[in-house]
Amino acid sequence: MKPIAWKAIPPLLLGIIIALLPAPPGLAQNAWYFLAIFATVIFALILEPIPAAAVGFAGVFAVAVLGLAGPKAADSIRWALSGFSNTTVWLIFGAFMFAMGYEKTGLGKRIALHLVRILGKKTLGLGYAITFADLILAPFTPSNTARSAGTIFPIIQNLPGLYGSAPGETARKIGSYIMWTALAATCVTSSMFITSLAPNPLAVELVDKTVGIRFSWTEWFIGFLPVGITLLLILPYLIYKIYPPEVLESPEIPSWASQELVKMGKPTRREMVMAILAILALTLWIFGTSIMDAATVAGLIITLMLLTGIVSWDDVLGNKPAWNVLVWFATLVAMADGLNKVGFVAWFTRTASDHLTGMSPLLVMVILVAIYFFVHYMFASLTAHTTAVLVVVLAAGAAVPGIPVKTFALLLCYSQGIMGIITPYATGPSPAYYGSGYISRKDFWTLGLIFGVIFFVALLGIGVPYLTAIGY
Secondary structure: OOHHHHHHHHHHHHHHHHHHOOOOOOOOHHHHHHHHHHHHHHHHHHHOOOOHHHHHHHHHHHHHHHOOOOOOHHHHHHHHOHHHHOHHHHHHHHHHHHHHHHHHHOHHHHHHHHHHHHHOOEHHHHHHHHHHHHHHHHHHOOOHHHHHHHHHHHHHOOHHHHOOOOOOOOHHHOHHHHHHHHHHHHHHHHHHOHHHOOHHHHHHHHHHHHHOOOOOHHHHHHHHHHHHHHHHHHHHHHHHHHOOOOOOEOOOHHHHHHHHHHHHOOOOHHHHHHHHHHHHHHHHHHHOOOOOOHHHHHHHHHHHHHHOOOOOHHHHHOOHHHHHHHHHHHHHHHHHHHHHHOOHHHHHHHHHHHOOOOOOHHHHHHHHHHHHHHHHHHOOOHHHHHHHHHHHHHHHHHOOOOOOHHHHHHHHHHHHHHHHHOOOOOOOOHHHHHHOOOOOHHHHHHHHHHHHHHHHHHHHHHHHHHHHHOOO
8 A cells, every 4th residue: 555545544534533423512413524524634734645735625525525515516616616716815826926026037036145145144143134024014014925925935935045955855954944934923923913914903893893892003012012022032043943944154155145146237127127016016015905905916916927028827827836825725715614604613612611611710711812722723714713713702701700801802812913823724824835845744733833832822921911910
C-alpha cells in the first residue's frame, strides 16, 4: 500500500467513528454528519494524504452529494460553490498576482535589496522591519489580507532568495522566519485598531446591539495597547528563538546588496508602472473602502497589470500556487460556513455556556473567551466567526451576575485578530504565507498552536488586569 493511502486512513476512520455515534441532544442528525466530514477534512489537512486543495474539494462535494447543506440538490451545489464568491478568496488570489508582478518587473527584488542594504546585517533586524511596516499600515488598512498578503508578502517573498533560501530544503535558512514573522505581526496589528481588520467594526455593532456598550476608536486602541505593544516588541525575537533561522547574520550581505543595486541600474519603465499600480492599490485599500471593496481593487489592479503588459494572461493561467490556494481556501470557507449553516456552531456555544452555571464570574469570562478563541479552528473566515459566534458567547457571559461586561466584550473583540495565527486558513493572509512553501505543513500547525496559546495568555495575563485597572 502506498504511503498516501496510509495517511488517508486515520482521517477517514475518525469521520466514520463520529458519524456512527449518536448525535448529541439538541443537535440535528445532518449537523452531526456534517461535523464528521468537517473533522475528516481538518485531520486530512494535517496529514495531507492528497494536496490541501484536493482535501477541501473532496470534503465540499461529499457534503453536497449527501445533501447535508440543503434539502434540495440546487441548494447543495450553491453552497458547495459559495466559497468561490467570497471576496477574501479573490483578494488572496490577487496577492499572488501582485507578487508575480513584483517578481517579473524586478521591483520586488529592488525593494528587497534596499531593505537588505539597510537592515540585512542581522536577520532579527529584518524581522523588526517587517513587523513595524505592518504596524504603520494597520490603522489605515481595514483588510489584513490587503495589508499583509497584498502589500507585505509580495515584497518580502523576494528576500529569502537573496540569502540562498528557497521553499524546500533551504527554507529554514531565513525564508521560514521571515514568513512566520510577517503573519504573526499582522495578526497582532489586526487586533490593535478597529480599522485594521474588517470584522472589527462589525463586532462593535454587535456588542452595541447585544449589551448596549459602544467602543470608540480610541477606547479600543487604549484597551489593547499594553498587549499589542508587548507582543510586537517581543515577537520577532520570540520567533527568532522558537523558530530560529539558520542565517543569523551576514555582515557582507549589505555590501553585496549595494553592489547588486548598482548592477540593476535605474528603475525601468515596467518597475515604475508596477510601483504606481502598487501605490494605487494601497491608496484605494486605505481610503477607498466606501467606493469599492478590497477584492474589487485587486481585480482592478490585475486588469491594469494585464493592460500595461506587466503580466500576460498566460502568466496568470500558469501561476499554479495562486489557483491552488484559490481552490483550497474557497472550499474551506464553504466548509466552515456549513458548520454555522447546519446549526452546529450555535449548538456548541449554547451547550458550553450551559455548563458554566455556578462558577465565579472571572472564571466564566476566561472560559468563554477561550471558547470564542479556539472555536476558530472550525472557521476559515474571521467575519463568519464574528457573525456566528460573538453574539451567542457575549449574551451567555453577560447573563452571569458579576461579570465585567465591558471588559468581557473587549476581550472577545480583541481575540479576533490574534486568533488568525492558529491555522493555515484562520485569516486571509494565512494561505499566502502557507502557499509560499517556506513553512511546512507540520511547522504551520505546530507554530499556530504555540503562538495561539502565547497570544491568548498575553491577552488575558496583560489585558484583564490592565482593563480592570483603567475601569473598563
